[in-house]
Amino acid sequence: CLSGGCLEQADQITRDLLLALAGPAALERGFVMASEVKAMASQDLRALDEAWLRATGHGFSVQSRLWKESNGDWESFLKRIGWLVAEAKT
DSSP states (O other): OTTTTOHHHHHHHHHHHHHHHHOHHHHHHTSOOHHHHHHSOHHHHHHHHHHHHHHHSOOHHHHHHHHHHTTTOHHHHHHHTTSSOOOOOO
């Protein structure tokens, strides 16, 4: 689906895979904790990253670089990845 451009569906599939990789506690609460990501197999995370990179040019590695460039500033990071849109001046 990712290569077909169904990005919302691919995002949900990626989320479901990450929850499954994180384990039963993550599945139950519905989100993955940073400590669980650290315990995931690097080849699994790399495979997901490479799939997104091939299809869209964006992946975990791109987000990681942008986070580092944002110096821990959430607002700056969220704007850079397109999750926070600046309000238009009227």
